[in-house]
Amino acid sequence: MRIIKRKRRSSDQARYDSSNQNMNSMEIMEKVPSEKSLDSNLEYIKGKLKDCSDIVYREFFIGEEKEWRLILIYTDGLVDKSFISDFILKSLMFKWDDNIIKEKSAEKIYQNVKNKAVAVADISEIEDLNEALLAVLSGDTVLITDGTNKILKLSTRGWPTRGVEEPNADVLVRGPRDGFTETLRFNTALVRRRIRDPKLKMKAMKIGRRSQTDVVIAYIEDIVNREVLQEVEKRLNSIDIDAVLDSGYIEQLIEDNWKSIFPQVQSTERPDKVTAALYEGRVAILVDNTPFALIVPVTLGTLFQSPEDYYERWLIGTLTRIVRYGASFLAIILPSLYVAFTGFHPGIMPTQLTLFVAGTREDLPFPIVIEVVMMELAFELLREAGIRLPGPIGEAMGIVGGIIIGQAAVQARIVSPLMVIVVATTAIASFAIPSYNLAIAYRIYRFILIVFAALLGLYGVVLGAICILTHLICQKSFGIPYLAHFITYAEGSKKDVIRAPMPSMHKRPGFYTQTNKVRMQDKRKEEFESIEKGGGQDGQQ
Amino acid sequence: MGNNDKISPYQCSVLVIMTLIGIGILSLSSSVADKAGPDGWILIIGGGIASLISAWMIATLCSMFPEDTVFEFSEKLLGKFFSYLITVILLIHFVTFDAFEIRVFGEVIKVFLLDRTPIEVIIISFIITSLYPVRHGIEPLARLSEIFGFTVIISGLLLYLANISNMDLTNLLPFLRTPPTKLLTGVFATFLSYLGYEITFILAPHISDVTKLRSSVIWGVFIVMIFYLTTVIVLLSVFGVIENKHMIWPLLTLGKMVDFPGLFLENLESLVMTLWILTVFTTFAPFLYTASVLLAKLFNSKEFNYFPVALSVVIYFLSLIPQNVVELYKLIDLFSYYLGTFVVFVIPLILLIAAKIRGYKMTG
Numbered sequence: 001m002r003i004i005k006r007k008r009r010s011s012d013q014a015r016y017d018s019s020n021q022n023m024n025s026m027e028i029m030e031k032v033p034s035e036k037s038l039d040s041n042l043e044y045i046k047g048k049l050k051d052c053s054d055i056v057y058r059e060f061f062i063g064e065e066k067e068w069r070l071i072l073i074y075t076d077g078l079v080d081k082s083f084i085s086d087f088i089l090k091s092l093m094f095k096w097d098d099n100i101i102k103e104k105s106a107e108k109i110y111q112n113v114k115n116k117a118v119a120v121a122d123i124s125e126i127e128d129l130n131e132a133l134l135a136v137l138s139g140d141t142v143l144i145t146d147g148t149n150k151i152l153k154l155s156t157r158g159w160p161t162r163g164v165e166e167p168n169a170d171v172l173v174r175g176p177r178d179g180f181t182e183t184l185r186f187n188t189a190l191v192r193r194r195i196r197d198p199k200l201k202m203k204a205m206k207i208g209r210r211s212q213t214d215v216v217i218a219y220i221e222d223i224v225n226r227e228v229l230q231e232v233e234k235r236l237n238s239i240d241i242d243a244v245l246d247s248g249y250i251e252q253l254i255e256d257n258w259k260s261i262f263p264q265v266q267s268t269e270r271p272d273k274v275t276a277a278l279y280e281g282r283v284a285i286l287v288d289n290t291p292f293a294l295i296v297p298v299t300l301g302t303l304f305q306s307p308e309d310y311y312e313r314w315l316i317g318t319l320t321r322i323v324r325y326g327a328s329f330l331a332i333i334l335p336s337l338y339v340a341f342t343g344f345h346p347g348i349m350p351t352q353l354t355l356f357v358a359g360t361r362e363d364l365p366f367p368i369v370i371e372v373v374m375m376e377l378a379f380e381l382l383r384e385a386g387i388r389l390p391g392p393i394g395e396a397m398g399i400v401g402g403i404i405i406g407q408a409a410v411q412a413r414i415v416s417p418l419m420v421i422v423v424a425t426t427a428i429a430s431f432a433i434p435s436y437n438l439a440i441a442y443r444i445y446r447f448i449l450i451v452f453a454a455l456l457g458l459y460g461v462v463l464g465a466i467c468i469l470t471h472l473i474c475q476k477s478f479g480i481p482y483l484a485h486f487i488t489y490a491e492g493s494k495k496d497v498i499r500a501p502m503p504s505m506h507k508r509p510g511f512y513t514q515t516n517k518v519r520m521q522d523k524r525k526e527e528f529e530s531i532e533k534g535g536g537q538d539g540q541q
Numbered sequence: 542m543g544n545n546d547k548i549s550p551y552q553c554s555v556l557v558i559m560t561l562i563g564i565g566i567l568s569l570s571s572s573v574a575d576k577a578g579p580d581g582w583i584l585i586i587g588g589g590i591a592s593l594i595s596a597w598m599i600a601t602l603c604s605m606f607p608e609d610t611v612f613e614f615s616e617k618l619l620g621k622f623f624s625y626l627i628t629v630i631l632l633i634h635f636v637t638f639d640a641f642e643i644r645v646f647g648e649v650i651k652v653f654l655l656d657r658t659p660i661e662v663i664i665i666s667f668i669i670t671s672l673y674p675v676r677h678g679i680e681p682l683a684r685l686s687e688i689f690g691f692t693v694i695i696s697g698l699l700l701y702l703a704n705i706s707n708m709d710l711t712n713l714l715p716f717l718r719t720p721p722t723k724l725l726t727g728v729f730a731t732f733l734s735y736l737g738y739e740i741t742f743i744l745a746p747h748i749s750d751v752t753k754l755r756s757s758v759i760w761g762v763f764i765v766m767i768f769y770l771t772t773v774i775v776l777l778s779v780f781g782v783i784e785n786k787h788m789i790w791p792l793l794t795l796g797k798m799v800d801f802p803g804l805f806l807e808n809l810e811s812l813v814m815t816l817w818i819l820t821v822f823t824t825f826a827p828f829l830y831t832a833s834v835l836l837a838k839l840f841n842s843k844e845f846n847y848f849p850v851a852l853s854v855v856i857y858f859l860s861l862i863p864q865n866v867v868e869l870y871k872l873i874d875l876f877s878y879y880l881g882t883f884v885v886f887v888i889p890l891i892l893l894i895a896a897k898i899r900g901y902k903m904t905g
Contacts, residue, residue, distance in 0.1 A: 470674040
């Protein structure tokens with residue numbers, strides 16, 4: 001099997017290599033200079049787009065006696081047809097000065113077409129047939145004029161899209177409601193609307209040999225960490241894949257350590273989250289065809305943050321942060337601690353508690369480990385089933401699964417009621433973590449720790465925790481330590497562990513950026529101090 | 542060596558603190574009560590001062606050679622033969638200490654947590670876990686120490702606070718009734734529970750600011766002295782001298798005694814146990830790391846990853862040599878009396894004198 005696989009891989013490689021020479025990403029794509037004859041250009045394009053039923057060729061003549069031949073090529077469905085009819089075809093066909101045609105100068109006609117006839121906001125001139133092909137496939141319209149090798153690329157993109165809606169994954173009570181969509185341009189616009197600064201750069205590139213997916217690297221020039229930016233560009237450039245269907249592909253191809261369970265790239269649907277990250281000096285990667293933007297580098301502390309922490313007052317933010325830290329502790333360790341204490345060392349718990357636990361576990365058929373794993377798996381099953389079902393049915397499913405089966409299992413004396421409480425608490429705790437991929441990581445570690453606890457009790461849990469901690473300490477995301485919020489002494493890093501009062505957060509997290517650290521000046525503080533001084537004096541009098 | 546990041550002076554202090562606090566702390570008060578009765582806490586101060594002197598010597602020596610570990614600078618001072626000899630002695634010291642440490646650890650875990658698990662399993666699982674950070678280098682170890690140190694010291698002090706109602710300071714009386722000769726021999730014994738700062742021998746190339754090496758190591762030892770002192774005073778005043786003498790691990794009993802009326806916080810033995818596992822880990826792993834570095838130097842090898850594995854096999858077999866706990870403690874005493882003293886007093890003294898003669902000066 002392995003040999004066959006390897007062989008197939010090598011033949012795949014060969015195919016890629018050969019396809020590299022024909023049709024490839026913009027940088028490597030071979031140039032095919034266009035010719036003066038419309039027929040030969042058309043022949044090349046038609047040859048390439050053979051059997052593509054969605055390509056439309058609209059051939060027409062201009063001039064009273066149909067002297068001059070032009071052709072429009074576009075992909076049906078990707079363009080705004082009424083736009084083409086109203087602003088391109090109409091003006092080309094009817095508002096035409098016959099004197100120019102009579103001169104029979106191809107160059108003059110072309111210039112006239114370009115400057116007077118085509119009422120399109122975004123046009124460009126190309127002399128490369130492969131670029132023209134790509135333009136057609138991207139939703140632009142290509143206008144070829146006979147007698148000149150210059151081809152006009154007219155931006156007529158317009159396809160059915162979803163509007164800007166509230167994101168499903170990161171929901172906030174307070175904060176902007178707009179979310180990214182599947183169209184890259186809308187997404188960049190949503191970011192640009194929040195950063196009206198010429199320093200916000202959006203470098204475009206294409207990834208995917210066949211999909212030619214547009215990718216934008218966004219950063220603020222004078223805040224971003226140069227090394228991180230270079231690393232991002234290097235890793236993105238090294239991607240060589242045939243298609244990118246979602247930013248998840250890119251995430252997995254640029255992350256530092258694919259063996260790690262913890263997410264090393266942050267993904268979000270929220271433009272405000274992306275913007276906040278850019279202002280911290282991080283780099284955002286926006287990908288066409290997906291509402292999920294990627295943000296790098298990421299630290300564990302960042303994954304605990306929700307935009308709402310900053311929109312609400314600091315005490316509320318601090319409280320929710322602490323709740324999340326507690327929740328993540330519970331989500332990882334609670335079931336394994338339960339296994340360790342009840343299964344291994346009931347003697348070192350308080351006496352009352354030991355007796356109580358023993359009481360609930362009276363004549364249960366399964367050993368404690370089986371019970372925990374069974375319940376955790378049942379819960380995973382419920383969650384997975386609930387996701388697949390449409391909204392209302394999913395909720396009903398949750399009720400049936402969670403309440404009815406849980407209750408029945410306890411009454412039938414298959415599991416102890418305490419067990420149900422433990423598993424339910426763990427589940428709720430894992431939902432309290434704002435980052436979905438972090439919560440998944442916790443689920444996996446929870447099972448690993450249960451195994452540790454089943455083998456070595458409390459000692460095993462401690463060993464497992466040491467392993468997780470070591471892993472987190474050694475982990476880096478684009479050169480930034482993964483635990484940077486908690487263990488580095490860079491300026492401004494500790495103030496975001498809990499959410500410090502807004503007036504005191506004048507610095508960006510010091511580990512993300514080296515150059516431009518101050519984000520806020522302290523004018524109000526001085527004002528407050530002077531008022532307080534004045535007030536104090538009044539009091540004395 | 543995995544991660545080439547340097548450690549800060551603060552991390553260096555924490556690393557030293559956590560390396561010092563190890564298996565010794567469980568039995569500390571019973572051994573000092575045995576030697577000096579109610580004056581046991583004086584032994585802690587005496588041992589602390591002796592260790593501070595020794596740590597001062599080692600750190601001064603190391604900060605004369607900011608680029609070198611003990612292997613290189615002893616060659617500069619005494620020549621190739623002695624550098625090999627000293628490195629081998631240090632290696633034996635670190636390896637045997639680690640082996641005894643893990644054996645005692647295994648025995649305690651077996652008694653308190655896992656009475657039906659074979660001790661081999663406990664030891665092997667511990668060694669494998671510690672190989673993970675050791676192979677990543679000194680920086681992750683320092684970070685682990687930092688996180689664990691914070692946890693251990695804060696919760697330790699909370700534990701002592703929780704026992705404040707059980708304390709009876711008259712247990713520390715009569716004051717200074719122990720004969721001075723007895724005190725002196727006792728100091729010698731307690732000073733061995735401070736062993737661990739000798740990892741400084743290899744720290745100089747890894748610290749970001751070598752001029753602060755000496756102060757950070759000395760601060761580390763000093764903080765441990767304060768912590769030990771608190772521990773011993775609390776334990777002596779809670780249990781009294783006689784009880785302390787008879788208990789093997791008084792600290793665990795202290796965890797058991799915590800009792801807040803009306804709260805379910807009743808038995809904190811598991812908490813003490815957990816914290817203690819962490820402290821043993823942060824002693825065992827830096828020692829293993831140091832020993833591996835020395836071994837790598839001996840073999841003049843750039844590849845580091847195999848040495849911890851090889852050494853951990855040796856440590857595993859060494860740890861199983863003593864037949865029982867009594868024999869184990871006898872061996873520990875024997876080794877730490879002779880080898881330990883030699884390593885932390887004689888070697889640094891000889892090297893320091895040689896350095897003075899050859900006119901080396903501290904950097905900064």
